[in-house]
Amino acid sequence: MNIPQKLYFIFICTFIWGGLLGCIAIAMNSETQSLVLRVDRNIAVEAHSSSMEQQLAKHAQSLVAAIAAADRQIAVSTIASIATAIIAVSLFYRSSLKSLERSQTDEQSDRDDSVRQAEITINKEKEIEAKLTKINRCLLSFCTDPSGNINLLTALLGELLGASCTLYSSLDHGELCAVGQWQTPSEFERVNRTEGRICHDLIQQNSDEVWVLSDLLTTKYAQTEPSIQAHNINTYIGKVVKCQQQVVGCLSAWYTTTYIASEIDRQIIDIIAAAIGIEEERRATQKSLQDEQRYALAAQAARDGLWDWNLNTDRIYLSKRSQMLMDLAVENSQTSATEFFQRIHPADLNAVQIALGEHLAERTPQFESEYRITLADGSDRWLLCQGLALRDAEGKPYRIAGSQTDITERKQAEVQLRYQAYHDEQTGLPNRILLMERLRRAIDKQKYQEDYLFAVLFLDIDRFKVINDSLGHSCGDRMLKAIASRLQTCVRPGDTIARLGGDEFTLLLEAIGDEQEALQIAERIQQRLALPFYLGEHEVFASASIGIALSTLDYEYPEDLLRDADTAMHRAKTLGKARTETFDPSMHGHAMARLQIEIDLRKALERQELRVFYQPIVSLKTGKITGFEALVRWQHPTSGMIPPIKFIPVAEETGLICAIGWWVLQQACQQTRYWQERFPSEPPLTISVNVSGKQFTQSNLIEQVDRILQETGLAPTSLKLEITESVLVENAEAAAAVICQLRAMGIQFSIDDFGTGYSSLSYLHRLPIDTLKIDRSFVNNVDCEPEKIEIIRTIVALAWNLGMNVVAEGVETKTQMYQLQALKSEYGQGYFFSKPTDSEAVEALLMTQPDWEQDLRAMAQSVQGKRSKTIKP
Template sequence: MRSPEQTRIEELERSVERERQGRLAAEAIAEQGVRELYDKQQQLRLLEAVADAANQSSTVEAALQAGVRTVCEYTDWQIGHAFLPDATGRRLRPTSIWYGVEEGRFGEFYESTGDFGFAVGHGLPGRVLASATAAWVTDLTVDTTFTRAEQARFAGLRSAVAFPVLVGSEVTAVLEFFSDQVLEPDETLLRLLAKIGAQLGRVAERERARDRLLHDALHDPLTGLPNRALFSDRLAHAVTRTERDARTSFAVLFLDLDRFKLFNDSLGHPVGDAVIIEVARRWAACLRAGDTLARLGGDEFTVLLDGIVDVNDAVRAAVRMMDALADPIVVDGQDLFASASIGIATSSTGGESTDDILRQADLAMYRAKVLGKGRYEIYDPVMHEHAVGRFSLESRMRQALQEEEFVVHYQPIVSLHDGAMVGVEALVRWQKSPTELVYPDDFIPVAEETGLIVFLGMWVLREACETMVRWHQQFPQEPPLTVAVNVSARQFAQFDFAEQVGRVLAETGIRPETVKLEITESVSMTNTEHTKEVLTQLERLGVFVSIDDFGTGYSSLAYLHSFPMDTLKIDRSFVAQLDRGDTGRQIIATIMNLARDLGIRVIAEGTETSQHVEELKSLGCDFAQGYFFSRPVESAAVTSLLELRGDRPQELEAPPVPTGTVAAAVAAAAVVAVAAAVAPDGEPDALPV
């Protein structure tokens, strides 16, 4: 039996042991806490080090280099390397971003890695690219999927880990690290590496955002083409190169779409945008890789052709770009026809700055528009003088509109069946002073460009309708005289054009069937759906429509058949060819046959000789107008003729008395001339208006 003392001693010993074990456990817990705290502090320091390095890096590559170095220093892994994906994002390529390869034993491994590219799922980097998560290789010597195993064994490398740098779910880089020890996967380290990958990903995301901002600042948002700022910068470099080496030369093309406002006004901006995008695509395909196509805004484009031999290179490029618009642009099932006016300036035309050269190309483009659109012009110094005059003319025209200096003259339209005057065409003139009459060719192009044509065109329509109403009241006849009024492309493009015409008809009280609106062939075919819609609206108003200058554009028989129209006007250039033999006659005969098939009447413009009259009669042409019958004259001269004519039909056989500048004397001369022209059977030989 134990004595009480022994029992007491044993209890004390057990108590001491419990205290000792408790103290050891507490010390272990404390030591583990300190170790965990240390590890967390180290992890935090690593994350902070990577973040600091990333924030101080100006590029993604610099941030990756800092990240690779920092991870190696923290983990004591000997080697680190970064892979970047190629343009497809489906293959990794090695980079020059390394750490630790300075030691000689790693040289062969370093060089062999430069020969490898890893597709998705291939090798350690490829597996990371495929999964977008980290991957660990415990022992490279036994892992059959590691493609560089032989080089790794030679370098003494045993373990590897790789992790992705992510922007969202996209892998933007893969970092791999190697150790000379066999290491089991460390979940704590893997979680830490994932955080580092996210940190570096934010650097890549920030650089992308910066690149996007820079790109957006220098590119057109609609087409993606360079904008004015980037074009000017590239042009400035071209100017500098030419200044340094006179043997180098360049050209600038300034391109402007013709009648583009028609697309926007009639079909809306989405259709206009679609046209711009397609035009940009076609033009880009016409140019060399080193050329710059830019969109300045609206429908204006520029091209920089660097390293040309002479201006002929620029001309060939301009022709290619015009030809690229030959086929219709299809938008929402509609065929839209586009053309462009192009101005060309070269480094040899005397421009001292980028602004000078752009201005020269712009002036040449404007000249191309004035000369008929759909063409190119090469800059010459005279164009600058014309531009100054154009700006002065625009200002003076605005003043003339306010001061009512514009007047309407009328040119008779005559029946070739019985010689009777059946109507007139209203033609605007600018009475700049009592002795100076300005003709349309000198001011209509500026009016078109500035938009003044919209106001001027409606004024002419109203003036012509008011005048015709007076003639109808003074000289009633059946059928009544008609008045033809030209409509410009910009007028026709107005969304409420038919409504404007309707207001003029209502306010003047004219019989709608006596009004003929003339649109050119090119305007009618620019947007066939819009044309059909507007012509239908005009038809409902009771107004007739004529296609002016027929034969000079690109009409389709199918479209003409679907348009509600009354008359075709044969362009004067074809009538002039009647003097040159069978060619002109065949062209007009073809047009006449087309018109008969469509049930449309024909007017021949530019009828200037008795031969023209006889030829047109023999071809069965319905009506004619031209200097053979009368120049355009003031309304007073037409009134005098109508007063003289009374109810007698007027036949046309002899040339008219020239009218010149219309004044009161002209009206009197008309009366005398008609009386003198009366034949023995009581009918006049000509209509001298």
Template sequence: MKNKLNLVLVVDDEVEIQRLMQQRFRKRIQAGELNFQFAQNGVEALQILQNSAIDMVLTDIRMPEMDGLTLLSKLAEIDRPLKAVVVSAYGDMKNIRTAMNLGAFDFLTKPINFEDMEVTINKTLTFVHHLQQQQQNLQEAQERLHNLSFYDQLTGIPNRNGLIKQVTQGLDFQKSHQKDFALLIIDIERYAIIKSGFGHAVSDRLLVEVARRLEQWNAPSKILARLENNEFAIFFQPLESLEVVEIYIKELHQLFEYPIELEEISISSLIHIGVALSDIVYEKAEDLLQAADTANNYARYGSGTRTVFFHPSMQQTAIQRLNLEVNLQEAIKSEQLQVHYQPIFALNSVKIVGFEALVRWQHPTQGWISPLKFIPLAEETGLIVLLGNWVLLEACQQMGRWQKEFADICPDYISVNLSGLQLVSPTLLQNIDKNLMDAGLSGENLVLEITETVLMENIRDAIDILRNLRERKIGLSIDDFGTGYSSLSYLQSLPLTALKIDRSFIQNIETNQTNLEITATIIGLAKRLGLKVIAEGLETALHIEILSSLDCDYGQGFIFSRPMSANAATELIAAQSIDN
């Protein structure tokens, strides 16, 4: 407290209190350690709170216009660390109890004992400082995570996640304003040779120089990003016309006709460009990136030219997706779908603590169809609600069977993914209650995984639903954490129990410093929020060692087990009981 001016707001309609306070704390006021502002009622206090960085409020209860109890109820709406101490007549326990229930930190009685008041002020300010420091730490961790997740740490420009965020906004803008756009994906032709011949340090400096050259290129309305290795992307919006893209392409090729000068070597490297334009409709940012990347592959490997424009004939996806939708509807009706289970292990004991339920589709003629194909389709068509409800039913029933068969060694919970449409479905709570009751489960036996993106897109509707779920003791985990962008204030306010680190950050964590830093930041953030951490995508013993050293709680991945049938999962539980 000595190095910070602590500002206390005194709310009391007795004029004499101002003189007494200033006299009692004169030395600390003169030392710049403590200062006071004064208000005669709650209305004046709220006006001061809006314009001043008040640390604590010392308020009387009985005042004109707005009393202290009403003021306390309003303080909860102020979004910063702030605590209040109430002053009441001796023996007025009813109002004191009400004040404490409204969030008062402490209370004093009249007549005021100023020694007791100073102790109470010091104690309250100490607690407020602790809250302020905690908020600052969380904010810094969130900002660090945002930077690691959305910006390339080598070049400082947006990465793939950052580009997807910008392109998503661009697609929405195009729909509402009918403004053309273009996405160009560029790769540096001789990067692999430079990397193998001169090493990582030189190849990294090459990428930095490429990024600087692209940044300095004078093209309007461009968003630059580095995707991976030697791939860069440029998103243009709005464009005067699509014809201007030809001019930009010519300028880009000219830009790289000049060698890049590094200390060790002068590098001449041409580029390949894949182009996707707004003359084709794209529903999602990933579709646009895929189109530009496909065109880039044609430019690199199959076209004989250094620039290729995407054409739908390169990917006959529309007809395939329509057929897939029809087949998926039939699959739900005809029981072609199965639920497989991937175990989740405690990293400190390698004990199974739960299973994640994952839907699988075995088509009668096409064989196993990847969830990466049919899950996004189910979400787009609305079939995900029917599909998700079926998975939830199957998973709960299977968990109930395991509890009956393995009473003492049954895993703690079954984890089920929840889509955005399910999250806002009016029958969600009713369906969950019925499934738990029919399977003989309690809420503690179920964890619902919600992706960061789905949660933030539905945040207003989701908050009450999540609180209702937590009242049932159902676990709530953010899936694929770090790939979206969560507001820190929302993360702190949501009743979450766990964060699940996306597998993209675990891949190559042993060699990729950025992935290591992102993972460490996520774990640190989760610990500050009191959440458990699950890492997915563990494939090697080194992954387990690294995650354990970072204090990660749980893991799942191929090193433990691939997703398996219910029978295989049952055998795995039984085998664990034998081992123990």
């Protein structure tokens, strides 16, 4: 029997036994009828409780009634008990059977759920184990390159999370730069740190939690993130990466579908973000080491000395180079601040302390000062000291460190260049610039000192050209030096003797009593010059035409004084030379002549009397013509060819120089473009055009140059504009702005007649100048005057250090060309190659294309042969 049948049998037996016992008890009860009635009621209740047993209840009631009618009390009780038991057993059986079935069903369902749950747990554990294994393998495969490791981790994140693409962006000076990426579109590579971008917002929150955003197409980021709409991105998961508690980047995964990040996914992102943070620290450490090594190498190469001042202990660490520079012997590489400052020249100490105080007070971005160190032998060494202060959280400096550089040679070069800027190289006398400054001071002094009187003497050596042409330039130069020496014996202390160029000298006589005193000095000069000059085997005599301009006319400008003295000098020369004339306002002859030049010059443009001549510029390396300089000439209908020195000053004074300059530029660019097409070369021929100071100050300068280039079709890179040093000095800031704008167009710039004026090295360093043109006065007689070689070598070295080319003007002999080539001057220009000539002659020159390289090669071979003979025993 099965379990339900057994239970049914047990319950039947139990209740039959109970019924028998009940019959016995009833038989003993005297109140049989009452019992029957109670049984009747119980049966009715039981029948009512189960609708399925209604028929059985009715049958039981009929049986009880029959028994009662027969008045057989015991039988009635027994039968009633049996019926009741049968009903109870039936009801209990049905209830037990149903309960048992439900229990079995629930037990089976629980067993199935447990099995399924176990299987799910096992699968999850296997999946987690597999992912952790992959992470472990990735970490074990790391190389020494942190960036490569970061890229591996980024790709692993995408693989483990099933992302469409993953990206790690590192913060780099306010921008996010992609370091690691996996299946990432190009626009993810670098993004400006702008408000509204997902990664930037995450970084700004600076939270350690994983950030999950879904339905991105419906958020504000759909407008601020171009990649969302472009690639249909739906879900973003991101986390900031930290290194030493500082946010260094952002790790993110991007999905084109809706993705719900599980707790395991979040833990994986945490693990990979932490690993990337470690690699970022390694990357920063490597970069720091590289920077330190690079700085050490740079400092060693630059021969800089290092210093480190602990402001709390007042001790200064000095590297060995710093100790040597400061002439200190410190065994432990440290010295006190007091001893350090004692080494500085007393005249420079105050400036150093002021500069240091300004930086420590945060009024300057860095400390920088130049000072002298007095060495044991009494000489001075110039040092450039630079440094930066380190500050605590409150902004208080506790340390300052930096470097020291020996700038003695630079200072000496500056002194030499400054001397050259204010002095004539040939005679050592002050030049025009220094004279004009002293004239300006004298005029200003007279304004507040009414009885102050001074005079300007303008000297022109008579017939000097004859001496120069007959005896040669070498003798002419020596004569000029001898004249300068004699002039110095004729003046008083405090007076100024200047050489303006050629055979013209100017004297400034300050604090004279009256005109007669100036005339006496002029007479003394005439007497000294009348004495013979001995130039080698030659005895030479000289005289001078002298013009005097007195300050009694209340001059405003030095140029006016010089002009009137020049007018008086020309008057003296016209009247027979070797004489002195004082300027008189009635002297209108010369002024009228100049006025006539002005009138004729205005008509010269209309009548097309001006001509553009061209002088080649030759490479001293290849011997090839690389370009030309455009020079203006005036073909006067009655006076013939007038040189520039006669009409350019008038043009400058009257402002006509601007119209002439633009005309020359137009003609030169047009002609050069024609030559480039007819005589193609690589690189193309260039044209150098002088720009006057007045042109350079015109407001439409840039527009004019651009218009001419557009009209002529000449490339900006083929044009070189030549300016003088005075243009930079007169208005440095404005000149710098114009030069930078034109240079941005591709136009090159040259400093013309370099060394004869004044140039600030700071301007040369800051401005985009391409070429320095060495003035012809330095090139003349370079073969017989060693000091000129040193000057040229200095200028060439300066140009090279500033990244500039060098063109030597006034090359007239082969020897000069060879020496300039040996001095590493890259280009030459002068009569040796060609005089300034018209365009037709230039075309003939270009067609023959003379190759001076052969001369250079022949000279080099000759020099080598002489050396070989010298070496032989």
